[in-house]
Amino acid sequence: MPAAFSPAEFDEYVMHTYARFPLTLDRGEGCRVWDTDGREYLDFVAGIATCTLGHAHPVLIDAVTEQIQKLHHISNLYYNEAQGKLAQWLVQHSTGDRAFFCNSGAEANEGAIKLARKYAHTVRGIDNPIVITAKASFHGRTLATITATGQPKYQKNFSPLMPGFYYVPYNDIAAIELAISYLDYEKPQVAAIMMEALQGEGGVSPGDRAYFQRIREICDAKGILLIMDEVQVGMGRTGHLWGYEALGIEPDIFTSAKGLGGGIPIGAMLCKSSCDVFAPGDHASTFGGNPFACAVALAVCQTLEQNRLLQNVQARGEQLRQGLEAIAPKYPNLISQVRGWGLINGLVLNAENEVNSAAIVKAAMAEGLLLVPAGLKVVRFVPPLIVTEAEIDRALAVIDRVLAEL
Numbered sequence: 588m589p590a591a592f593s594p595a596e597f598d599e600y601v602m603h604t605y606a607r608f609p610l611t612l613d614r615g616e617g618c619r620v621w622d623t624d625g626r627e628y629l630d631f632v633a634g635i636a637t638c639t640l641g642h643a644h645p646v647l648i649d650a651v652t653e654q655i656q657k658l659h660h661i662s663n664l665y666y667n668e669a670q671g672k673l674a675q676w677l678v679q680h681s682t683g684d685r686a687f688f689c690n691s692g693a694e695a696n697e698g699a700i701k702l703a704r705k706y707a708h709t710v711r712g713i714d715n716p717i718v719i720t721a722k723a724s725f726h727g728r729t730l731a732t733i734t735a736t737g738q739p740k741y742q743k744n745f746s747p748l749m750p751g752f753y754y755v756p757y758n759d760i761a762a763i764e765l766a767i768s769y770l771d772y773e774k775p776q777v778a779a780i781m782m783e784a785l786q787g788e789g790g791v792s793p794g795d796r797a798y799f800q801r802i803r804e805i806c807d808a809k810g811i812l813l814i815m816d817e818v819q820v821g822m823g824r825t826g827h828l829w830g831y832e833a834l835g836i837e838p839d840i841f842t843s844a845k846g847l848g849g850g851i852p853i854g855a856m857l858c859k860s861s862c863d864v865f866a867p868g869d870h871a872s873t874f875g876g877n878p879f880a881c882a883v884a885l886a887v888c889q890t891l892e893q894n895r896l897l898q899n900v901q902a903r904g905e906q907l908r909q910g911l912e913a914i915a916p917k918y919p920n921l922i923s924q925v926r927g928w929g930l931i932n933g934l935v936l937n938a939e940n941e942v943n944s945a946a947i948v949k950a951a952m953a954e955g956l957l958l959v960p961a962g963l964k965v966v967r968f969v970p971p972l973i974v975t976e977a978e979i980d981r982a983l984a985v986i987d988r989v990l991a992e993l
């Protein structure tokens with residue numbers, strides 16, 4: 588049966604900002620999705636590390652149904668209980684003291700950058716604050732966050748970029764120390780350092796513990812704020828609730844989105860009370876923190892805790908990594924490394940081989956497994972956090988078959 592609305596028709600009406608795969612998905616359940624022809628796929632993409640509880644989870648259905656019938660949107664002119672309860676859960680389960688809600692990861696990072704700039708102006712007397720970020724990072728697609736993103740390919744043709752950013756190689760202590768002494772040489776200018784605990788889009792590259800602990804020391808000594816972008820790795824994906832826990836550090840500010848709503852759009856920025864310099868009128872979002880998104884996100888958070896999903900992430904992550912590590916040596920021409928934490932893992936392709944990540948993703952899709960590239964040479968595995976042992980085994984069997992065929 589042909590799709591009711593074909594990709595060709597779709598492309599007639601929707602702007603071509605995405606290089607989509609020729610697949611129209613129609614419904615999902617758990618870690619599986621079905622296309623419009625009724626063909627089943629194992630979903631190891633989860634809306635790009637977003638569908639924490641998979642698809643059509645009863646908790647999501649109940650939370651959505653209950654809240655939409657009660658109250659869905661009221662603006663931030665008034666208080667709403669769901670927003671307060673979600674903020675309370677996040678504060679009680681993190682190092683943050685207070686939360687601001689928005690609708691996406693980029694927007695959460697915008698809020699973090701604004702907060703760090705205001706802190707620099709009002710607390711430290713810095714006129715032109717600079718935020719240091721890492722090369723190969725990814726922080727979003729707004730103008731400030733493409734500037735923060737240390738990858739020129741996302742910035743091309745969008746100049747003038749935002750002033751006030753400086754890039755350093757990731758996991759390189761000497762480079763960041765040098766950058767700070769250079770930038771702060773005449774007078775303090777560095778307002779914040781913004782990093783991912785594990786670079787997701789940049790190729791599933793885990794952060795180094797000693798590097799981040801040294802960054803924390805430098806920030807403490809100089810009054811610089813440490814912002815952790817937890818948009819992709821937060822909410823349990825690494826086997827810790829927050830990626831910064833894996834590094835043994837506490838950020839001053841951190842951001843969350845993706846997995847927070849389990850697929851319902853929501854973003855959050857949390858900070859310690861010591862740097863909460865926002866006053867009424869400083870920052871806002873019409874949809875931010877509406878009762879609907881917050882009630883669903885709270886249900887996701889509570890389910891993560893009640894169903895001990897972090898333990899599942901650790902066990903299934905270990906199973907997946909061990910499986911990939913057993914498969915990789917069979918294809919030395921294709922695979923150079925397996926890396927990741929918890930349920931964010933990357934199969935790193937051999938730089939010399941012409942096969943790129945999109946080719947493997949397409950071949951896996953043809954075999955009924957959905958995967959997502961993280962750049963040209965890394966294939967990313969980010970299944971829902973509810974993934975089962977049998978589903979990991981199934982995915983491993985498919986990837987082995989796909990690599991053998993290539």
Ligand code: PLP
Binds near residue numbers: 692728
């Ligand atoms: N930060 C990180 C680390 C991300 O991985 C992403 C998206 O992939 C973003 C920010 C941007 O999030 P959004 O697409 O929700 O704006």
